[in-house]
Amino acid sequence: MLQVAQIRENLAAYTEALTKRNIEAAPILEKAIALDETRKSTQATLDAKLAESNKLSKEIGMLFKSGKGAEANELKAKTGTLKEETKELGEVLNSTIEELNALLYTIPNIPNETVPAGNSDEDNEEIFVEGDIPKLHDGALPHWELAKKYDLIDFELGVKIAGAGFPVYKGKGARLQRALINYFLDKNTAAGYQEVQVPHLVNEASGYGTGQLPDKEGQMYHVTGDDLYLIPTAEVPVTNIFRGELLQESELPVTLTGYTPCFRREAGSYGAHVRGLNRLHQFDKVEIVRVEKPENSYAALDGMVEHIKDILRELKLPYRILRLCGGDLGFTSALTFDFELFSTGQDRWLEISSASNFEAYQANRLKLRYKNSDGKNILAHTLNGSSLALPRVLAGILENYQTPEGIKIPEVLVPYCGFDIIN
RNA sequence: GGAGAGGUGGCAGAGUGGUAAUGCAGCAGCCUGCUAAGCUGUCAUCCUUCGGGAUGCCCGGGUUCGAAUCCCGGUCUCUCCGCCA
Numbered sequence: 001m002l003q004v005a006q007i008r009e010n011l012a013a014y015t016e017a018l019t020k021r022n023i024e025a026a027p028i029l030e031k032a033i034a035l036d037e038t039r040k041s042t043q044a045t046l047d048a049k050l051a052e053s054n055k056l057s058k059e060i061g062m063l064f065k066s067g068k069g070a071e072a073n074e075l076k077a078k079t080g081t082l083k084e085e086t087k088e089l090g091e092v093l094n095s096t097i098e099e100l101n102a103l104l105y106t107i108p109n110i111p112n113e114t115v116p117a118g119n120s121d122e123d124n125e126e127i128f129v130e131g132d133i134p135k136l137h138d139g140a141l142p143h144w145e146l147a148k149k150y151d152l153i154d155f156e157l158g159v160k161i162a163g164a165g166f167p168v169y170k171g172k173g174a175r176l177q178r179a180l181i182n183y184f185l186d187k188n189t190a191a192g193y194q195e196v197q198v199p200h201l202v203n204e205a206s207g208y209g210t211g212q213l214p215d216k217e218g219q220m221y222h223v224t225g226d227d228l229y230l231i232p233t234a235e236v237p238v239t240n241i242f243r244g245e246l247l248q249e250s251e252l253p254v255t256l257t258g259y260t261p262c263f264r265r266e267a268g269s270y271g272a273h274v275r276g277l278n279r280l281h282q283f284d285k286v287e288i289v290r291v292e293k294p295e296n297s298y299a300a301l302d303g304m305v306e307h308i309k310d311i312l313r314e315l316k317l318p319y320r321i322l323r324l325c326g327g328d329l330g331f332t333s334a335l336t337f338d339f340e341l342f343s344t345g346q347d348r349w350l351e352i353s354s355a356s357n358f359e360a361y362q363a364n365r366l367k368l369r370y371k372n373s374d375g376k377n378i379l380a381h382t383l384n385g386s387s388l389a390l391p392r393v394l395a396g397i398l399e400n401y402q403t404p405e406g407i408k409i410p411e412v413l414v415p416y417c418g419f420d421i422i423n
Numbered sequence: 424g425g426a427g428a429g430g431u432g433g434c435a436g437a438g439u440g441g442u443a444a445u446g447c448a449g450c451a452g453c454c455u456g457c458u459a460a461g462c463u464g465u466c467a468u469c470c471u472u473c474g475g476g477a478u479g480c481c482c483g484g485g486u487u488c489g490a491a492u493c494c495c496g497g498u499c500u501c502u503c504c505g506c507c508a
Binding site for chain 2: 039040043044046047048050051053054056057058059060061062064065072073075076077078079080082083245246247248249250371372373377
């Protein structure tokens with residue numbers, strides 16, 4: 001969440017920046033400042049009363065010690081009204097803080113100055129395109145047909161076991177997916193990211209820490225019996241490793257990578273664009289997460305983008321990079337680059353990665369700080385990116401590498417697969 | 424699931440009703456010719472008119488003039504038992 005001190009200092013700039021998200025922010029931001037003023041003045045009054053009360057208590061203690069019980073009892077009588085007043089003020093203070101926090105949770109992150117204005121994904125800015133779009137033979141198929149033809153993925157079987165959006169991968173399909181996971185992890189660790197394996201269920205505090213709660217409550221599967229959430233992305237458990245942590249400056253940057261399944265309810269998403277692997281309730285993803293000093297976070301984001309480019313080049317897949325517009329930017333993100341892969345079988349772009357800088361927005365919720373050289377505790381910046389999301393990369397490989405003889409395996413994956421063609 | 428013990432600063436660790444010791448690590452300065460030590464300061468959060476003040480001992484309540492300390496509820500960890508990949 002945003003810091004009130006920052007809101008106060010940058011009111012005009014924040015209001016302006018939030019118009020990119022199509023939010024009329026002025027009244028909300030001003031209310032936050034007003035609530036904070038109330039909080040401060042209530043706190044000041046309360047502190048003064050408490051100081052008085054503490055002083056009396058000390059005196060009473062001294063008097064009892066020196067055997068002046070009568071005088072002590074006299075003083076005791078004075079504390080009654082003070083006690084009532086502090087109790088009332090305390091209640092006002094608590095409800096003010098609660099109201100302020102609830103309000104802050106509803107305010108999204110401030111978009112970076114480079115974020116273009118816009119309403120939807122149509123307004124995203126294409127900043128980079130690379131790779132050749134293959135010319136396919138006649139009778140080329142979309143991946144869901146290929147999956148059936150070569151018996152790689154069984155969508156109906158998944159329906160029987162769980163429901164729509166929970167596919168069963170079989171044989172070479174399963175092996176290809178596992179190959180991709182291992183390849184991604186190897187690429188990430190070779191680039192210096194430390195591999196972690198994390199829980200796939202998280203508690204409520206973790207959901208709040210990275211911002212999925214309360215904003216996206218309905219998008220996560222909720223295990224009500226134990227009040228846990230199935231992770232929608234590894235971002236949640238991996239970033240929450242650092243919830244409440246105070247790091248030494250020398251520990252930064254932190255760079256982690258992890259493979260997890262991801263669970264998303266995707267309520268209300270149906271239609272042609274969700275066929276096959278395009279949109280699932282359960283899918284696999286390899287994620288990279290960084291914790292950075294504020295002054296380094298944008299360079300780190302660029303580094304993540306270059307790293308993902310490198311992977312897509314090795315896989316020889318045609319892709320483009322978009323700078324998300326304000327209307328499409330995630331709630332907690334200040335700047336996001338989406339990677340899209342061209343799906344020849346469907347003749348459209350598919351999102352396969354999203355790399356974001358959250359600046360201090362998550363860190364403020366997480367209470368993730370580091371001690372700088374002046375001994376001050378500074379909120380760190382957090383970043384994450386997919387490197388990469390499995391199903392659509394798998395779909396892209398099936399579609400773009402199909403030939404009349406079968407589906408060729410990208411060269412870098414052959415050692416991971418143990419075969420070079422699916423036929 | 425049952426029983427018991429426990430949760431104190433970045434870390435370790437005292438403190439059983441009178442207002443959070445000490446050590447280590449970090450940071451700043453001073454000093455000393457020996458791989459570093461010593462000394463001083465700093466080292467949780469908020470407010471401040473920069474004098475201070477308040478909060479903070481897992482979380483939330485309660486008792487008390489006063490709670491890390493006593494009481495109630497919750498939560499997590501550890502040990503033993505049970506179950507079990």
